Each structure stands twice: as C-alpha cells, then as structure tokens.
Amino acid sequence: MQYIKHYSSPIGVLELVASDLHLTHVLFREAQKKPSRQLDETTENSLIVEECIKQFDAYFAGKLKDFDLPLLPQGTDFQRNVWEYLKTIPYGKTISYLEFSRRIGNEKAIRAVGTANGRNPLTIILPCHRVIGSDGSLVGYGGDLWRKEWLLRHEGSLPRQGQLGLF
Structure with missing residues (x-):
C-alpha cells in the first residue's frame, strides 16, 4: 500500500509518499521539474509519514540537522x-x-x-x-x-x- 500526505512547508507543499516500511518520495508539489512517479492516490496515515512530518517540523524550526527515516528511493x-x-x-x-x-x-x-x-x-x-x-x-x-x-x-x-x- 502507498500512503500520500501533503505537508505545508515554508517553501511550498511537499508531497510525502511511503510504503508500509519506507519513505519513497518527498517532492515539491508545485516545482517546475519533479521526478515522475506512478502511484494511486491514498491519503491514509502511516507511521513513517507521521514521523517524517515530525522531522520536517523540527528541520524547518532549525532543531534538526539530520533526518533518520527508513528510505527506499527507486532508481538505477x-x-x-x-x-x-x-x-x-x-x-x-x-x-x-x-x-x-x-x-x-x-x-x-x-x-x-x-x-x-x-x-x-x-x-x-x-x-x-x-x-x-x-x-x-x-x-x-x-x-x-x-x-x-x-x-x-x-x-x-x-x-x-x-x-x-x-x-
């Protein structure tokens, strides 16, 4: 299952996408260029997405320098x-x-x-x-x-x- 949530950051809306076990995408929703992805829209919550939001809150508040999330980027x-x-x-x-x-x-x-x-x-x-x-x-x-x-x-x-x- 894929989980998608939108996060309002100081520099625009971020689209957060996770599987049950990993964060797979964080993309600027309004960016001129963004990597392509093919996902069905699902807005259910996931623990990984919620943890990502907590870490982004801390990052943008100047309290977090290194993210600690399970990541699974797909590429060559x-x-x-x-x-x-x-x-x-x-x-x-x-x-x-x-x-x-x-x-x-x-x-x-x-x-x-x-x-x-x-x-x-x-x-x-x-x-x-x-x-x-x-x-x-x-x-x-x-x-x-x-x-x-x-x-x-x-x-x-x-x-x-x-x-x-x-x-």
Whole structure:
C-alpha cells in the first residue's frame, strides 16, 4: 500500500509518499521539474509519514540537522549510489558537482551526477540542494532555484538576506 500526505512547508507543499516500511518520495508539489512517479492516490496515515512530518517540523524550526527515516528511493544503481553519497554532505556545507563526481570515483561523471540529482525522489532528506556549481553558483535544482537558495540560507551555507558575506 502507498500512503500520500501533503505537508505545508515554508517553501511550498511537499508531497510525502511511503510504503508500509519506507519513505519513497518527498517532492515539491508545485516545482517546475519533479521526478515522475506512478502511484494511486491514498491519503491514509502511516507511521513513517507521521514521523517524517515530525522531522520536517523540527528541520524547518532549525532543531534538526539530520533526518533518520527508513528510505527506499527507486532508481538505477548509479542514481542510488549518488543519492546515498548525498547523505554524507554535512548540514551547513556545500560541495561542487565536480568535487562530488571526484569523490564518487569518476570525475567525468559530472553530468550524470547532475542528472541523478535532478531525479532525486527524496528532496531535502537526500540533500541534493547542497550540491552547487564549481564557481559557487546555485545551479541544477529540480525544486526550483529559489528553494535551493532558501534551504542553503536556512542551513547557514549562504548568508541570510541582507547580511554581507565575508570572504
């Protein structure tokens, strides 16, 4: 059985989808690009979805830095490898697509890393928003770039609006 619930976050409605045992999708409902999924709509509650909501409440309140949920993202072996590596990027830090590619052992896979990030079915929880351009630019976020900027500011990776960044 699939469980679907919508969560109102400060950056838009998130669609939370879980099976009986795992969280499978967290997607921005209004994003211009989002990974495709084929599910029947079910609005029953699940313990995993309810725990996800508690953790999102804590995250957006600035009280949670690392999510602890049973995850089951569906994708190719390469995509799952990329998504697994996303969990190692610390809260409040960023990494470039190039450095990310180097760390997973294939510098030439930079475009494939970008494509895998764009298909991340568990946004925020698998923090693809922490991957940026080599020049520090905010590029390549399926949840729209304004959300990526908001998330990085929330986590302290970018100065808050109106603050001067120190070099």
